[in-house]
Amino acid sequence: MSDVNETPVYKRALPGPLPELDELNRFFWVSGEDGTLRFQRCGDCNHWQHPPSVICPKCLGENIAPQAVSGLATVGAVTVNHQAWTPGMTEPYVIAIVELDEQPGLHLTTNIVGIDPDKVVIGQRVKVVFEHVDDVWLPLFVPV
Amino acid sequence: MTTKYLEKNAIIAGVGQSQVGRRLDRSGLQLTVDATKAALADAGLTTADIDGVASWPGNMEAMQPGFSPVSVTDIKEAMGLELNWYSAGSESTQMSAIINACMAVATGQARHVLCFRTMCEASAIAKGSRSSLVGAGRNRIGGSFQWQIPFNAFSATNWVGLAASRYMQEFGMTREQLAQITLTARRNAQLNPKAIFTDPLSLDDYLQARMISTPLCLFDCDIPVDASTAIIISHADTAPDLKSIPVRFEAITGPLKGRDSWDQQIDLTRFNGEPAGTNLWQRTDLTPADVDVAQLYDGFSFLTVLWLEALGFCGRGEAGAFIEGGQRISRDGELPLNTHGGQLSAGRTHGFGFFHEAVLQLRGEAGERQLSQQPKVAAVANGGGNIAGAALLVRD
Ligand SMILES: [Zn+2]
Numbered sequence: 001m002s003d004v005n006e007t008p009v010y011k012r013a014l015p016g017p018l019p020e021l022d023e024l025n026r027f028f029w030v031s032g033e034d035g036t037l038r039f040q041r042c043g044d045c046n047h048w049q050h051p052p053s054v055i056c057p058k059c060l061g062e063n064i065a066p067q068a069v070s071g072l073a074t075v076g077a078v079t080v081n082h083q084a085w086t087p088g089m090t091e092p093y094v095i096a097i098v099e100l101d102e103q104p105g106l107h108l109t110t111n112i113v114g115i116d117p118d119k120v121v122i123g124q125r126v127k128v129v130f131e132h133v134d135d136v137w138l139p140l141f142v143p144v
Numbered sequence: 145m146t147t148k149y150l151e152k153n154a155i156i157a158g159v160g161q162s163q164v165g166r167r168l169d170r171s172g173l174q175l176t177v178d179a180t181k182a183a184l185a186d187a188g189l190t191t192a193d194i195d196g197v198a199s200w201p202g203n204m205e206a207m208q209p210g211f212s213p214v215s216v217t218d219i220k221e222a223m224g225l226e227l228n229w230y231s232a233g234s235e236s237t238q239m240s241a242i243i244n245a246c247m248a249v250a251t252g253q254a255r256h257v258l259c260f261r262t263m264c265e266a267s268a269i270a271k272g273s274r275s276s277l278v279g280a281g282r283n284r285i286g287g288s289f290q291w292q293i294p295f296n297a298f299s300a301t302n303w304v305g306l307a308a309s310r311y312m313q314e315f316g317m318t319r320e321q322l323a324q325i326t327l328t329a330r331r332n333a334q335l336n337p338k339a340i341f342t343d344p345l346s347l348d349d350y351l352q353a354r355m356i357s358t359p360l361c362l363f364d365c366d367i368p369v370d371a372s373t374a375i376i377i378s379h380a381d382t383a384p385d386l387k388s389i390p391v392r393f394e395a396i397t398g399p400l401k402g403r404d405s406w407d408q409q410i411d412l413t414r415f416n417g418e419p420a421g422t423n424l425w426q427r428t429d430l431t432p433a434d435v436d437v438a439q440l441y442d443g444f445s446f447l448t449v450l451w452l453e454a455l456g457f458c459g460r461g462e463a464g465a466f467i468e469g470g471q472r473i474s475r476d477g478e479l480p481l482n483t484h485g486g487q488l489s490a491g492r493t494h495g496f497g498f499f500h501e502a503v504l505q506l507r508g509e510a511g512e513r514q515l516s517q518q519p520k521v522a523a524v525a526n527g528g529g530n531i532a533g534a535a536l537l538v539r540d
Contacts, residue, residue, distance in 0.1 A: 081305075
């Protein structure tokens, strides 16, 4: 019964558009290749920032680089989408804003998967999983 | 003294609006001409008097069909205008055309500025293109929307739903309270012959409506329409030459503070309306208690809730209690709200409809829906999330 690969496969509800990769954002969208989520961090003042930029808005230092985060986060806001925006959508799905443990306000809009949509609540602890599509690893979150 | 704020030298000389409908057999440019002719007639001006044109966001037809189909230069060419100044651009607040026009007349760049906002979203949807859906049908998405669209957060309903969920959890606002924004708008729409939805709507109807993106149901979302609204902004010195009762700008502002995104605010229930409110009251000696009628953006009902707090009509987190039962925001209440039916019932004229209505109410020309107590000060708010503009209009 058990397969060689026992890791559950998580997917978004719909195969929607993917991000267009460029110099600035590539590290973020491919970060999940090794199972790790990364954000830009300032080497001078330690500020985490998102979306990626060319400079730290806190100290104006340019010593910024991707750095791994724990992947642990808390649900800050949640909405269950019921509207069929595109053909083929049948099930409700959960969109959430999660706050990464590393810094207040370090947010991602994402999907919470692996749970009944109506069961996701604000304050819930979640951790990152990745959906691999083409050249992109989308960070989704599951309950801890 | 607050006379250093130069928008006080700007007046609204005329307002005009095309038909507002779900599928009008008129192009965006035709609708804009209709609205412009109506505004000129209202002001007692001719095309020869107009020496400025401003709009927002400018022509977006290639990116988002129906969202903004008419260029500033389209109306200039169509009506043979000779311009000393013109401006339109998307990288600004929804109210930027009005703000820019105030600055243009105050600094002498123009005397009479035609401002317009035209939408053909209903026709675009009928043709299979939903302009308010960003990125749908595309394979890849760049720019700021890459942070929402890959997670199928296609619609502003999702983004506003997120903020609303957090707000309701934090401050205990109920759906029954939120419903009062929609129910009040619908009652007001019944007195507006141009409104789209005028059937009676009960609290039960609201609570039983289908969810779009929790906690927002169908009736929390405004209605895409075809419409154009024109506002002529002139220097106050021209008032004696006008046919209309002038309505003056007491204050106007369109700041951008905090993060320029829907999801990166440290506090997910705060938005750019707050600095707009702070700026607005710094530019005037008036206070929220002086406002007789409020025309507050309701692209989603929840945005109006945030605006009530942002402009200081109630305290932070208190809007649910403020609107409960709907009395305070009713036509006979202490703060009559969205007296034409708002965008929720009168259609998404995308901010300009609130100016149009504020002017009619201040002049006493709102017909059957004219407030019985003649208002002298109106507050107008446009936008939500990172985009926010606010204005105070007065009848001197
Ligand atoms: Zn720094």
